[in-house]
Amino acid sequence: MTTIAPEVKYTPKDFQSDQDVRWCPGCGDYSILAQVQRTLPLLNIRKEDYVFVSGIGCSSRFPYYVDLYGFHGIHGRAPAIATGIKLVNPKLSVWVATGDGDLLSIGGNHFIHACRKNIDLKILLFNNRIYGLTKGQYSPTSELNKVTKSSPYGSVDYPFNPVALAIGTEATFVARSMDRDPKHLQEMILRAGQHKGLAFLEIYQNCNIFNDGAFFHLTEKEYKADNVVYLKHGEPLIFGKENDKGIRMDGMTPVVVSLKDGKWSKDDLLIHNEFNEDPAYASMLAHMNEKPGLPTPVGVFRQIYKPTYDEMLHEQIRKVKEKKGEGDLRKLFFDATTWEIK
Amino acid sequence: MTTIAPEVKYTPKDFQSDQDVRWCPGCGDYSILAQVQRTLPLLNIRKEDYVFVSGIGCSSRFPYYVDLYGFHGIHGRAPAIATGIKLVNPKLSVWVATGDGDLLSIGGNHFIHACRKNIDLKILLFNNRIYGLTKGQYSPTSELNKVTKSSPYGSVDYPFNPVALAIGTEATFVARSMDRDPKHLQEMILRAGQHKGLAFLEIYQNCNIFNDGAFFHLTEKEYKADNVVYLKHGEPLIFGKENDKGIRMDGMTPVVVSLKDGKWSKDDLLIHNEFNEDPAYASMLAHMNEKPGLPTPVGVFRQIYKPTYDEMLHEQIRKVKEKKGEGDLRKLFFDATTWEIK
Amino acid sequence: MEKEIKEITHVTIRFAGDSGDGMQLTGNIFGDTTALVGNDLSTLPDYPSEIRAPAGTLYGVSGFQLHFGSQEIYTPGDQPDVLVAMNPAALKVNLKDLYPGAIIIVNEDAFDQKNLQLAHFESNPLEDGSLSQFQVIKVPITTLTLNALEGMGLSMKEMTRCKNFFVLGLTYWMFDRPLEPTINWIKEKFGKNPKIAEANEKALKAGYYFGDTAEIFTMRFSVKPAKLEPGIYRNIMGNEAIALGFVAASKKAGIPLFQGSYPITPASEILHELSALRNYDVITFQAEDEIAGICTAIGASFAGGLGVTTTSGPGFSLKSEAMGLAVMAELPLVIVDVQRAGPSTGMPTKTEQGDLLQALFGRNGEAPIPIIAAKSPADCFNAAYEASRIAIKYMTPVIVMSEGYIAQGAEPWRIPNPEDLPEIEVNFAKPEDFQETKFQPYLRNELNVRPWAIPGTPGLEHRIGGLEKRHITGEVTSDPANHEFMVKLREQKIQKIADEIPPQEVYGDPEGDLLVLGWGGTFGAIRDAVNRVRAKGYKVSQAHLFYINPMPKNLGEILHNFNKILIPELNLGQLAFVIRAKYLVPVYQLNKIQGLPFRSSEVENKIYELLGVK
Amino acid sequence: MEKEIKEITHVTIRFAGDSGDGMQLTGNIFGDTTALVGNDLSTLPDYPSEIRAPAGTLYGVSGFQLHFGSQEIYTPGDQPDVLVAMNPAALKVNLKDLYPGAIIIVNEDAFDQKNLQLAHFESNPLEDGSLSQFQVIKVPITTLTLNALEGMGLSMKEMTRCKNFFVLGLTYWMFDRPLEPTINWIKEKFGKNPKIAEANEKALKAGYYFGDTAEIFTMRFSVKPAKLEPGIYRNIMGNEAIALGFVAASKKAGIPLFQGSYPITPASEILHELSALRNYDVITFQAEDEIAGICTAIGASFAGGLGVTTTSGPGFSLKSEAMGLAVMAELPLVIVDVQRAGPSTGMPTKTEQGDLLQALFGRNGEAPIPIIAAKSPADCFNAAYEASRIAIKYMTPVIVMSEGYIAQGAEPWRIPNPEDLPEIEVNFAKPEDFQETKFQPYLRNELNVRPWAIPGTPGLEHRIGGLEKRHITGEVTSDPANHEFMVKLREQKIQKIADEIPPQEVYGDPEGDLLVLGWGGTFGAIRDAVNRVRAKGYKVSQAHLFYINPMPKNLGEILHNFNKILIPELNLGQLAFVIRAKYLVPVYQLNKIQGLPFRSSEVENKIYELLGVK
Numbered sequence A, B: 001m002t003t004i005a006p007e008v009k010y011t012p013k014d015f016q017s018d019q020d021v022r023w024c025p026g027c028g029d030y031s032i033l034a035q036v037q038r039t040l041p042l043l044n045i046r047k048e049d050y051v052f053v054s055g056i057g058c059s060s061r062f063p064y065y066v067d068l069y070g071f072h073g074i075h076g077r078a079p080a081i082a083t084g085i086k087l088v089n090p091k092l093s094v095w096v097a098t099g100d101g102d103l104l105s106i107g108g109n110h111f112i113h114a115c116r117k118n119i120d121l122k123i124l125l126f127n128n129r130i131y132g133l134t135k136g137q138y139s140p141t142s143e144l145n146k147v148t149k150s151s152p153y154g155s156v157d158y159p160f161n162p163v164a165l166a167i168g169t170e171a172t173f174v175a176r177s178m179d180r181d182p183k184h185l186q187e188m189i190l191r192a193g194q195h196k197g198l199a200f201l202e203i204y205q206n207c208n209i210f211n212d213g214a215f216f217h218l219t220e221k222e223y224k225a226d227n228v229v230y231l232k233h234g235e236p237l238i239f240g241k242e243n244d245k246g247i248r249m250d251g252m253t254p255v256v257v258s259l260k261d262g263k264w265s266k267d268d269l270l271i272h273n274e275f276n277e278d279p280a281y282a283s284m285l286a287h288m289n290e291k292p293g294l295p296t297p298v299g300v301f302r303q304i305y306k307p308t309y310d311e312m313l314h315e316q317i318r319k320v321k322e323k324k325g326e327g328d329l330r331k332l333f334f335d336a337t338t339w340e341i342k
Numbered sequence C, D: 001m002e003k004e005i006k007e008i009t010h011v012t013i014r015f016a017g018d019s020g021d022g023m024q025l026t027g028n029i030f031g032d033t034t035a036l037v038g039n040d041l042s043t044l045p046d047y048p049s050e051i052r053a054p055a056g057t058l059y060g061v062s063g064f065q066l067h068f069g070s071q072e073i074y075t076p077g078d079q080p081d082v083l084v085a086m087n088p089a090a091l092k093v094n095l096k097d098l099y100p101g102a103i104i105i106v107n108e109d110a111f112d113q114k115n116l117q118l119a120h121f122e123s124n125p126l127e128d129g130s131l132s133q134f135q136v137i138k139v140p141i142t143t144l145t146l147n148a149l150e151g152m153g154l155s156m157k158e159m160t161r162c163k164n165f166f167v168l169g170l171t172y173w174m175f176d177r178p179l180e181p182t183i184n185w186i187k188e189k190f191g192k193n194p195k196i197a198e199a200n201e202k203a204l205k206a207g208y209y210f211g212d213t214a215e216i217f218t219m220r221f222s223v224k225p226a227k228l229e230p231g232i233y234r235n236i237m238g239n240e241a242i243a244l245g246f247v248a249a250s251k252k253a254g255i256p257l258f259q260g261s262y263p264i265t266p267a268s269e270i271l272h273e274l275s276a277l278r279n280y281d282v283i284t285f286q287a288e289d290e291i292a293g294i295c296t297a298i299g300a301s302f303a304g305g306l307g308v309t310t311t312s313g314p315g316f317s318l319k320s321e322a323m324g325l326a327v328m329a330e331l332p333l334v335i336v337d338v339q340r341a342g343p344s345t346g347m348p349t350k351t352e353q354g355d356l357l358q359a360l361f362g363r364n365g366e367a368p369i370p371i372i373a374a375k376s377p378a379d380c381f382n383a384a385y386e387a388s389r390i391a392i393k394y395m396t397p398v399i400v401m402s403e404g405y406i407a408q409g410a411e412p413w414r415i416p417n418p419e420d421l422p423e424i425e426v427n428f429a430k431p432e433d434f435q436e437t438k439f440q441p442y443l444r445n446e447l448n449v450r451p452w453a454i455p456g457t458p459g460l461e462h463r464i465g466g467l468e469k470r471h472i473t474g475e476v477t478s479d480p481a482n483h484e485f486m487v488k489l490r491e492q493k494i495q496k497i498a499d500e501i502p503p504q505e506v507y508g509d510p511e512g513d514l515l516v517l518g519w520g521g522t523f524g525a526i527r528d529a530v531n532r533v534r535a536k537g538y539k540v541s542q543a544h545l546f547y548i549n550p551m552p553k554n555l556g557e558i559l560h561n562f563n564k565i566l567i568p569e570l571n572l573g574q575l576a577f578v579i580r581a582k583y584l585v586p587v588y589q590l591n592k593i594q595g596l597p598f599r600s601s602e603v604e605n606k607i608y609e610l611l612g613v614k
């Protein structure tokens, strides 16, 4: 990430390209685009130092719509392409815009390896739990028994929990947000952009054509308060329409308690610690909503710092140069037993 | 897994093929082979119903050495080949023999998807933390800063924790053992073979040529007791040369306590529960030894039951047949608006 | 007023509108009715790669073309005789394709300022005289539909949606088609929603009667039934036909069908079709990627199933390594490549024939694979079936080449009697056959084919894989002589298939001035062109390859019987390259790489050029 | 007793023993010394795919062959004149390759019952007369080594390990080589362990003196220095040379080198070499698989580096899809395929030329890529350098074809002066150049090359990718005419490279009875064969292709100047196929698919056959 401040202050308009946006009217991708365009000006990065890389999918059309350096790659390979970019020029701020099929189906291997290596990429996963561009097959995040074009009798695939998978790789920044919560989404994009190391942000995104309403139980007014808990560092986990419910740890198990009946107070609740180094803590949060009655967490599950791959690589280059001197072609050629023929 | 008992009782010899074993003398693979040959007779499965599938690597030569149906596939693809076999004939007991490069580097995607789908495969990972067959490059499980042929200045790759990765996919059976603990290894192979669903068994394996001693701090007499804790269901986590140390939970964090100074007793310790459905529990165990002073767990981290992919698939086939009747070609051909030309 | 009905032999009509205008449905129903009255026909949808482009935009236009006639129909038609344009964008996009003098029916209501602007029209083409070469029929389709449905208590949105049935009625009147089949279809389809059913029926009839009564139409057309081979027919899309071909093969062989595939345009429908056929012992596995798709299929074949994998160009590339494994393992496997415009992601919804050389050579080492190419939607059935038969009989992977054009296009298919399909024999190795010796997985029969011994069979335990194996025993070896022997044997095994495939047929005379040689979906355009020049007395014939590897044994001879050879292809000349290399004959090329099929006129013109006809 | 020294012009020697016997080291040191005395030479290791096969087994034999002479040496030698066999297995495995009359030096000590059995000898070949056609020299190498080291206080294991230096000393005596360079080498290498250094030196001398004094040797040989082009030389392996070629290109271009690779035999050494060159601005990225390897390299090029990816057949297959992306994105990229015996996993440590057609055609759609093939270990440097130069100049992926045979083989390399290497100019697009108009990523120069604008440059923000793009602007479009234009343009851009590459050279007369046309590692065997038949007065010439796509412009003309054309290849005839297709000329083929290089005698015999010489 470049640290040199841009000479000019940017506005969202600076990040809008001249291309017609070709998503379906009503698609959640529009909101994500808008929030990215609103957030980038807040990062201390020059426009020309951003690169957006994507694979293939509706979501992967993203780079065309931001007026930045962009690479619309091939299906699933965006993390690899982005890695090459970042390693050659570590000053760039390299982002991956991808879908649940692109990143987690065909691209799964590159994803887990980028996480493992802590390459300084920002990965925005547009998770609509469906293959949009190919017109509606189930994806690795679709729920079991899902009826789609390729599963007319219901799929027999258990879904990935992308946040849990990322935590399994020990990714250094793992967060979740929703297309229909613009403020929160902006905050998460900002946080991802500021993180030094691999930042993984899962964004629940509505595909109103092939999977409409997949997240309405989390995003729509009538359900949201009871089904979503916002993770905030240093604060207790509280949710509910009247902020009347909290999460308490019963040993290693999170449970919901009422704050109304006087039995439990805020002080009894789990206080969120983003910086907990133990992946098991974030894993507990990631699996929370699989238990009946527990809400889905959004926010930053985990943020830790450890040297990034690109840092260590370039540090190694620096050290070797220090020790051996700048590489000299002639020296290299002659670095063997030689003899002369006259 | 077939449930029909074999007519004959097998001995380990029945599982030895006529091929010369071509691993380096002293390689840990020999022990794994021997333990598999000793264990298979104990499973209630007919010889002809076993299939061993592998990718490429020293470890992937395994199928040649057991006198069973075998498929020595291509690099990284064993889980996919095995999946096809299992789905066409769910009665077969399908095993994957693989290495840390084969399964976790090039094959990572097939691995996590097989885990996610809970396909009834038994995966034996020969983890020697090195690429053996290609003569010694670092692998995705090699430790940071490892000096190898492809990293003469030390690698800048953080390793995967294979057990944690598998837990991140919510695999239904996750275990670990060591080539130099034959008894335990046999028990783990047996348990994997008996599990209904995807069974993942990581085996620490010594490559005495390219990574000799990688696990000696865990496998050799002088260190083992202090560095390894055996997970046993329903029992407290105790270790140490004199069984004098235990693991206690301090909130969500495991800590080592002494059983000698009278402050703590067995009753204060963490009691292992393999069947804990929450992946966060297994995740805590998986990351335990990353904390200073904590031992490396071996044994079964997690075993839960949920319907397997192959079960659900064939159940769906059964149901559709029940509803629509056995497929009839003529009916299929005519399933559209038709007209006759005379 | 009785209107004149003019008899014509064939006509091409294109329905075009916004993605939301229901043009695909309109075209499909028109096709069904047309088939029912006994015409031969061919159809082709053409839609944007955007899922739902904003209304009124140029890139949001969705079209459906239909060519039908009283004679044999080989293509969806070069240039439409009739265009239905639901809005200015649809007019703009399609105008360049029309015959001069074509009839254009426009929805006048949609030509407002906003839509004109979205379509980048500077002035209203309905008024500025720019369409003077066409017969423009302006119909206020929206208004008329709304009028017809007034008072039914439907919402505006629901009413507007019916306008495609109005269009359908209007075109039925124009081409003298019956309404009943469509009315029945509506009743069945919207059974659960009788109000919508009624509305659609009303709109349909309103369109029909409007044609009848309005003064603007002066002409009706009638197209007599075609003389087709007797039999029972249905319409079929190429991808559907592939699915049915596989199911038929697996049923005839008596083994389960396993499809390992990853969705990709324009091949996904094969997966969709097969996934609905669980009761046919069809296992579809939506894999995590194309590599897993083919590898699961290989595993399935090892276990005794018919493993197939289906994809398009980019996915086909990804399968390269595993195809080599299948060659080495000598297991039955069918790989379908529904080609689309490349290279790379290219133009995903557009057709092309760019993958032929990849199919032949896109693997490391000498890895021969038989190749079969379908020539039309219905022929996809034959290709899938024959590929499966060869795969099983010869224990080999087989590639089926299809193209977006025929995969998404449809035509009547004479439904075969399942009993009449060629036999597919499966002889799994049996323990009894190997009581004297150990089982030898690379022992070969007279066709050089090794035995198929499947897990679960006692006593035949054996190991296969991608390393070179010793002849007969299958042991891993790097013995030099054995390797050369095996490489040649694998090649010969494939070439030997030529002994049983039918000789190449020549359409027209067996010798002459020009042979037009083709493969795949160019068949129809070539046939039409050849028919036309033959009708003028020129000595031009057609040979169209179904078997591309190995090629029919008599092909060399055929080529030498003509003065010139023309190879039209939707690529830069890939078959031409192979023919030159194999037969050392000069060939002329006609290449089009536009994401579009040939027009027969393009082939025709090239033929005249080569004949020296002005 | 003074022993006669016979002068010979060239000799081939092979060292063979167990993997643990140190034969690779022995061979390498012998090679270094041989080079120092001024012989030309060529070497080839040959080891088993097992890492450490059990001692004494046939498949555990490791060999190293060396051909050196006072004339130009083009191959590591057809058949050894001298074999050193450290045990029965080494004898068994290598016997079939020897010249009749060859000298065999055996370690007598190793011919015990156990080893004979492991080598599947039924009786002791040293005693049963079966070696009567050879000159067998039995030396108790182990015993003599142990004797020499007695009393040094070394362990048995340490002492036995020294026996390869005994062998080295013995062969030095035989071929009259100096001991000093090796003694110096030992001192440097084992500096930290003076005892071992001393032991090895002792063993070396013991071997030398044994030759001198023992009665069993009657003959010594001397090979005079060769007349090579003046200059400073070093030995170089093919894979090493590729690595140096890339570093040189990146330094000359002034951009960082990025290698994204996944280990695979026989290409891994390129990764090993480059990973040690961090101070040369070399970034090596050991990727998770071959697809990530090429994709990271593509990303690296997008960011302004020289992206390269190196692999062998199976990995090359996996890169197919991404190669298409590089074609579409028009970015510099070099892909190295070190071919090995296929198909599939095949025989990983054995050589072959089976991937040529895959390199040409193994991608979906029309995706032309330039191809360059190295002919020898040292030529790998030129191939890597020239490929990089073309990739950068033409903004295109380029494929370098190498082979296990030359990748692992070594020969003297005349070290070039870095200043004399061809210039590689990098012109990143600059903001200044695009002040009037918006930046246009697909605007082209006179060579049809688009600009390279790298992230970090203000004002040139743009997007590229795998979808078809509009000419000049680079916008995504499926406009039919544009697609055809772009497909042809990409093809022409590559074909236009032929305008600048040097015309094909012909070795020998420019016309004649027979032209032997080859590519890649067959060069040496062909050159030797052609030299021999030319020496007999036959009109035979050689043309060896460095540029395979596009081919030199004058090749067609050359082909027509010969009565017959012979194409020897280590495959079933892949270049032959291309030549037939491109030039419509008949060609004769000589194909060997045994995982082994040609012997020049094989080529020679084929030439005589075609010339009708008995």
Ligand SMILES: Cc1ncc(C[n+]2csc(CCOP(=O)(O)OP(=O)(O)O)c2C)c(N)n1
Pocket: A056, A057, A058, A059, A060, A074, A075, A098, A099, A100, A101, A102, A103, A126, A128, A130, A131, A132, A133, A134, A139, C262, C263, C264, C265, C290, C314, C315, C318, C345
């Ligand atoms: C190699 C390859 N395989 C398959 C495809 C077809 N394909 C394009 S996008 C896509 C899935 C898209 O799903 P997702 O990533 O979730 O994106 P969305 O459209 O839902 O945003 C597929 C399968 C392709 N383009 N390339």
Ligand SMILES: Cc1ncc(C[n+]2csc(CCOP(=O)(O)OP(=O)(O)O)c2C)c(N)n1
Pocket: B056, B057, B058, B059, B060, B074, B075, B098, B099, B100, B101, B102, B103, B126, B128, B130, B131, B132, B133, B134, B139, D262, D263, D264, D265, D290, D314, D315, D318, D345
């Ligand atoms: C597609 C492909 N890429 C690379 C290789 C080369 N290769 C063979 S085995 C191997 C790694 C083996 O490591 P691991 O799986 O850990 O097995 P081990 O030898 O250590 O048991 C590699 C990179 C290959 N055979 N195929």
Ligand code: SF4
Pocket: A022, A023, A024, A026, A027, A028, A029, A058, A059, A128, A132, A133, A206, A207, A208, A209, A210, C051, C052
């Ligand atoms: S198909 Fe779904 S994800 Fe794609 S653009 Fe339309 S609404 Fe968005």
Ligand code: SF4
Pocket: B022, B023, B024, B026, B027, B028, B029, B058, B059, B128, B132, B133, B206, B207, B208, B209, B210, D051, D052
């Ligand atoms: S290289 Fe290592 S893993 Fe491979 S056989 Fe030898 S000791 Fe075992």
Ligand SMILES: [Mg+2]
Pocket: A057, A099, A100, A101, A126, A127, A128, A129, A130, A131, A132, A139
């Ligand atoms: Mg999606």
Ligand SMILES: [Mg+2]
Pocket: B057, B099, B100, B101, B126, B127, B128, B129, B130, B131, B132, B139
């Ligand atoms: Mg390993």
